[in-house]
Amino acid sequence: MLMKVLVVDDTNTDRLLLKLHLTKLDYEVIEASNGQEAIDQFMAHSQDLDLILMDVQMPKMNGFEAVKAIREIQEIKKQEWLPIIFLSASAEESDVEEGILVGGDDYLIKPISQKVLSAKMLAMQRIADMRRRLAESILVLEELASTDHLTGVANRRAFEVMLEREMTFTRQYGKPLACAIFDLDKFKAVNDTFGHDAGDAVLVDIVERIKSILGESGIIGRLGGEEFGIILPNICEEDAPSAFERYRCIVEEKPVIHKGRNISITTSIGVASFKGGREQKQTLLKRADEALYEAKDTGRNKVIYHQ
Numbered sequence: 001m002l003m004k005v006l007v008v009d010d011t012n013t014d015r016l017l018l019k020l021h022l023t024k025l026d027y028e029v030i031e032a033s034n035g036q037e038a039i040d041q042f043m044a045h046s047q048d049l050d051l052i053l054m055d056v057q058m059p060k061m062n063g064f065e066a067v068k069a070i071r072e073i074q075e076i077k078k079q080e081w082l083p084i085i086f087l088s089a090s091a092e093e094s095d096v097e098e099g100i101l102v103g104g105d106d107y108l109i110k111p112i113s114q115k116v117l118s119a120k121m122l123a124m125q126r127i128a129d130m131r132r133r134l135a136e137s138i139l140v141l142e143e144l145a146s147t148d149h150l151t152g153v154a155n156r157r158a159f160e161v162m163l164e165r166e167m168t169f170t171r172q173y174g175k176p177l178a179c180a181i182f183d184l185d186k187f188k189a190v191n192d193t194f195g196h197d198a199g200d201a202v203l204v205d206i207v208e209r210i211k212s213i214l215g216e217s218g219i220i221g222r223l224g225g226e227e228f229g230i231i232l233p234n235i236c237e238e239d240a241p242s243a244f245e246r247y248r249c250i251v252e253e254k255p256v257i258h259k260g261r262n263i264s265i266t267t268s269i270g271v272a273s274f275k276g277g278r279e280q281k282q283t284l285l286k287r288a289d290e291a292l293y294e295a296k297d298t299g300r301n302k303v304i305y306h307q
Helices: 012-024 035-045 063-076 093-101 114-146 156-173 187-194 196-214 240-252 281-297
Strands: 004-008 028-032 051-055 084-088 106-109 177-184 219-224 227-232 256-258 261-263 267-274 303-306
Touching: 004 012, 004 035, 012 028, 012 114, 028 035, 035 051, 035 063, 051 063, 051 114, 063 084, 063 093, 084 093, 093 106, 106 114, 114 156, 156 177, 156 219, 156 227, 156 281, 177 187, 177 196, 177 240, 177 281, 187 196, 187 261, 196 219, 196 227, 196 240, 196 256, 196 261, 227 240, 240 267, 240 303, 267 281, 281 303
Parallel strands: 004 028, 004 051, 051 084, 084 106, 267 303
Antiparallel strands: 177 227, 177 267, 219 227, 256 261
C-alpha cells in the first residue's frame, strides 16, 4: 500500500528536494511550510498518514513545538502513534535529546544523503505495514467481541451499548424509540424433538426473516439462548405496536424447513417505549422483559406493549 508522508520545512528548496526523492521512491507526499501548517495537515490526514518528516528550525512555531502539539492531539483523541523524524542542521546533543523527549522517533542531521533517507524510509515502511496489520487485527477482534457467532447479529454487550447510544439521541433530540425483547415459544421442545443443529438453524432463519423487514435504522441483537432484542429508533407510540406485530407475523407465517422437516415457530414479544428523561438502560430493558413475560403468561405468540 502507498505510504503517505507529511514533509514539513520552511525552506522551499529543501522541501522540494525531499518531495522529489520521496516521489521517486513511490511515496505519496503532502507538504507544510511551518509548524502550524503541519498541525493543520496532520488534522486533515491523521487517519491515513504514515510518517512525518519535520524540520526543526522554522519561524513562528518550530518543529519541536509542532510535534508536541501533535502528540497532545493524538493523546486526547486516543489515536495510534505516528512515527515522526526530525530533520535539522544542528548536531547538538541537547537538540537531539529534546527532539526525542517531545515525541520524535528519530533525528537526522542536514544535509541528508539520499541513501540514508532511503534506508530510513524503508524502516518506516516496515513500521507502517505493522501498524496496518495491527489495526486490521484489532478490527477483527472487536467484531468478534461484539458479534454473536451463530446469527451474525450483535451480542448482548454490543446491543446494550447501541441501546445506550440510541437513548442518548432520544434525550438530545426528543425522538422516541421502542425497545423489545422477544424469544421463541417453547424452543426447548425444538431442540429436544429435532436436535440442537435444528435449533441453531431455526435461530438463524428467524433472525434473517426479521432483518429482512427491520429497515436500516433498526437494530437486532441476541441477548442469549433464544432471546433477542430489537431497537426501533424514531418511532412514535402509535406506530410501534403494528411494527412489532409484523415481526411476530413473519416468524409465524411459515415453518422453518430443516433437513426436509417442517418446524413451526411462534414468538412472544415485549415492548417498552422510551421518550427521554432519566430512565436508564437497565430499567428500560426490565420493562420490556416484564412485557415479554406478560405475553408468555397470557398465551404466547403475541405482542405486549408497555408505554
